[in-house]
Amino acid sequence: MNRKSREEFYRRYGEPQKSYSRSNSGFFEKFGRFAAKTITAVFTGLLKSVKFILSELLSLGVSILKFFLWVLKELTAPFRERFNINKDMTRKVNKAKKEGAEEYKKALFEFWCSYLFGEDGVFYTAFNYILPTLSIVFLVGIIRYGSGLEYGLSVEYNGREIGMITAEADFEEAEREVQQRIAYHDSDEPIDLSAKYSLKIINENDTIVSSAQLANEMLEASDHALTEAYGIYIDGKFIGAVKDKEPIQDALNERILNFRIDGIVKNIEYKNSIEYSHGIYLADSVMEKQEAIDLLTSSKEKKAVYIAKNGDTAATIAQKYNMDYDKLIELNPDIKNNCRKGTFVNVVETESYLPIQYVREIDPISFLDYETIEVETSSLNEGVRDILVKGRRGEKTSHIEVTYIDGKEYSRKTISTKITREPVVEKIGIGIYAARPDSSSTVLTGSGEFGWPVDGGWVSDIFGGTRNHKGMDIAASTGTEIYAAADGEVVSAGWNTGGYGYFVQIGHTDGYQTVYGHMSAVLVTEGQFVARGQLIGEVGNTGNSDGSHCHFEVRHEGICLDPALYLNTVDSFNDDRDKKDSKDKDKKNKKN
Structure with missing residues (x-):
C-alpha cells in the first residue's frame, strides 16, 4: 500500500491503536495537564477573590476617610471664614492707620463689631453651637424629672372623689367586691357602679387605697343603707356578713372537733378557704349569728351505689363513706355474707356546705x-x-x-x-440435648441427672451381673460421637493402662464423676471444662474390649453406681424429629 492509499485508509477508518504502554503514558500525561490547569484555575480564582475583597475594603476605607474629612471641613468652615474675614479686616485697619487717626479708629471699631457681632462672629458662632446643646440638656432634664414622678388614677364615683389607685385593675377588683356585697340587696333598683378616672401626679398628701378600701368608699358613696360588719368569704366568694365573727369561727372549730373519724389521721381541716374581711356592707347582706352558723355547718345526704372491689368488706365500705356500720347493714342485709367483687352496695354520701378533709397514712x-x-x-x-x-x-x-x-x-x-x-x-428450659438410643425400645427411667452419652447405640451390657460389671456398655459403630453426660471438668483424658484404652474421666458437682472408655479418639484435654452434650470423643474398641462400644460409668465419691439410675430416655422419642418423621411417613403412605 503506497503512502497516498495509506493516508486515504487512515482518513476513513482511523489510525491503528497504539500499544498499551504508550496509551497508558498518554493518559497520565493528559491527566497531569488537566490537574495542573485545574489547580492553576483554582489558585487564580482565589487570588482574584482576595484581590476583589481587598479592593472593596480599600474603597470602603477611602469612602470613610472622605466622609470624616467632609465632616471636619464642614465643622471648621465657619472658623476658616472668620479667619479670612479677620485677615481682611486687619489689612483694612493697617491701611486706615496710615491714612490718619480718624480713619484708624473707624476701621478698628468696624473690626471689633464684625469680630464680636458679625455673621460669623463670636456671639453668632457661640449661639449656633451652645443653643442646641442647652436645648438637649433642658430636654433631658425634663424627661428625668417626669420619669421620677409617680402617677395615679383619681377615682370619682357618684359625684365625689373617693380615692387614688395605681392601676385601673384595682377599681375592677373593687367593683367585683361590691358586686358580691350587693348580692343580698333586696331592692329592684340597680346600683350604678360606673366611675370616672383622671390621671394625676401623686404628691405627699395623697393616699393610695387598696381595692378593699375602695369598695368600702364606693358603698359609702352610694345612697343605700350600710353597716360595718365582717364579710364571710368561701374560696374568695362573698356569702354574707355578720356583726361578730368569733361565734361563727367557734362553731366551725367545734364541728371539726366533733367530726367522727376512726383511726389516726392528720391535717384535719376544711377543704375550702374561709376568710373574714372587716368593712362596710349593705345592711341587707348582714345575717344573724345562728343563720350564718346553720348555713356553714349544714349538710345533706344522698343515696348512691358503690361497686365492691377485691378485699372489700362491710366494715371497709362503711369506713370509706364514713357511714354508721348498722346503717350500711340496714341498707344491704346480705352484705355480711355476700361482698364479692362486682357486688352493688347501697351507700349514703354526705355532702357538706363546708366539707372536712383529713389525711390518713397507710403502708400497704x-x-x-x-x-x-x-x-x-x-x-x-x-x-x-x-x-x-x-x-x-x-x-x-x-x-x-x-x-x-x-x-x-x-x-x-x-x-x-x-x-x-x-x-x-x-x-x-428448652431442651437441646439430642443424643438418644437408636430405638425407643431402649427405655431407661432414672433421674435424668445425666444424659445419654452416645449419638445412638443400644445397651449391650448392664451394670453388675455375674462379672461385677462396673458400668454400662453402649454398643455403637466405630467413630460414633460421644458426648459429656453433664457439665464438668475433664479430670483425665488419654490412654489408660488399666484396660479402658482411650478414655475420658469428667468430674461433676457433689462428688460425682463419669467415665467413658474404649474410645477410638479423644477430643478433649485434661483440665478442660465441658458442657453437657459437648463432643468429647468417638466410640472405639481400644483396651480390653471385644467389640466397638462405649463403656459408661457413674461414680460417687469413688464408688461405681448403676448408670441406669441416672439416665432417662422416656422423653427422648417425643421431640420434633419424631414428629417430622411421622409426618413424612404419613405422606409416603398417602402416596402409596
Whole structure:
C-alpha cells in the first residue's frame, strides 16, 4: 500500500491503536495537564477573590476617610471664614492707620463689631453651637424629672372623689367586691357602679387605697343603707356578713372537733378557704349569728351505689363513706355474707356546705410480677420444656397519704416506695440435648441427672451381673460421637493402662464423676471444662474390649453406681424429629 492509499485508509477508518504502554503514558500525561490547569484555575480564582475583597475594603476605607474629612471641613468652615474675614479686616485697619487717626479708629471699631457681632462672629458662632446643646440638656432634664414622678388614677364615683389607685385593675377588683356585697340587696333598683378616672401626679398628701378600701368608699358613696360588719368569704366568694365573727369561727372549730373519724389521721381541716374581711356592707347582706352558723355547718345526704372491689368488706365500705356500720347493714342485709367483687352496695354520701378533709397514712404491701424467659439448655432432651427456675413475685411497701373528704376517699399520694423482696425471674428450659438410643425400645427411667452419652447405640451390657460389671456398655459403630453426660471438668483424658484404652474421666458437682472408655479418639484435654452434650470423643474398641462400644460409668465419691439410675430416655422419642418423621411417613403412605 503506497503512502497516498495509506493516508486515504487512515482518513476513513482511523489510525491503528497504539500499544498499551504508550496509551497508558498518554493518559497520565493528559491527566497531569488537566490537574495542573485545574489547580492553576483554582489558585487564580482565589487570588482574584482576595484581590476583589481587598479592593472593596480599600474603597470602603477611602469612602470613610472622605466622609470624616467632609465632616471636619464642614465643622471648621465657619472658623476658616472668620479667619479670612479677620485677615481682611486687619489689612483694612493697617491701611486706615496710615491714612490718619480718624480713619484708624473707624476701621478698628468696624473690626471689633464684625469680630464680636458679625455673621460669623463670636456671639453668632457661640449661639449656633451652645443653643442646641442647652436645648438637649433642658430636654433631658425634663424627661428625668417626669420619669421620677409617680402617677395615679383619681377615682370619682357618684359625684365625689373617693380615692387614688395605681392601676385601673384595682377599681375592677373593687367593683367585683361590691358586686358580691350587693348580692343580698333586696331592692329592684340597680346600683350604678360606673366611675370616672383622671390621671394625676401623686404628691405627699395623697393616699393610695387598696381595692378593699375602695369598695368600702364606693358603698359609702352610694345612697343605700350600710353597716360595718365582717364579710364571710368561701374560696374568695362573698356569702354574707355578720356583726361578730368569733361565734361563727367557734362553731366551725367545734364541728371539726366533733367530726367522727376512726383511726389516726392528720391535717384535719376544711377543704375550702374561709376568710373574714372587716368593712362596710349593705345592711341587707348582714345575717344573724345562728343563720350564718346553720348555713356553714349544714349538710345533706344522698343515696348512691358503690361497686365492691377485691378485699372489700362491710366494715371497709362503711369506713370509706364514713357511714354508721348498722346503717350500711340496714341498707344491704346480705352484705355480711355476700361482698364479692362486682357486688352493688347501697351507700349514703354526705355532702357538706363546708366539707372536712383529713389525711390518713397507710403502708400497704403490693406484689411485683416476675418475668418469664426461655433459655436453651442441654440439661433437657431436645423437644422437652421444663421449669429450670421457679418464678416468684416480689414485694414492695409503699408509704401513701390518702386524702378523705367528708369521710370518703378523695385522692392518694405516694410518698415513698421500698422493694422488700425482689422478684425472681422464671426460667423455662428448652431442651437441646439430642443424643438418644437408636430405638425407643431402649427405655431407661432414672433421674435424668445425666444424659445419654452416645449419638445412638443400644445397651449391650448392664451394670453388675455375674462379672461385677462396673458400668454400662453402649454398643455403637466405630467413630460414633460421644458426648459429656453433664457439665464438668475433664479430670483425665488419654490412654489408660488399666484396660479402658482411650478414655475420658469428667468430674461433676457433689462428688460425682463419669467415665467413658474404649474410645477410638479423644477430643478433649485434661483440665478442660465441658458442657453437657459437648463432643468429647468417638466410640472405639481400644483396651480390653471385644467389640466397638462405649463403656459408661457413674461414680460417687469413688464408688461405681448403676448408670441406669441416672439416665432417662422416656422423653427422648417425643421431640420434633419424631414428629417430622411421622409426618413424612404419613405422606409416603398417602402416596402409596
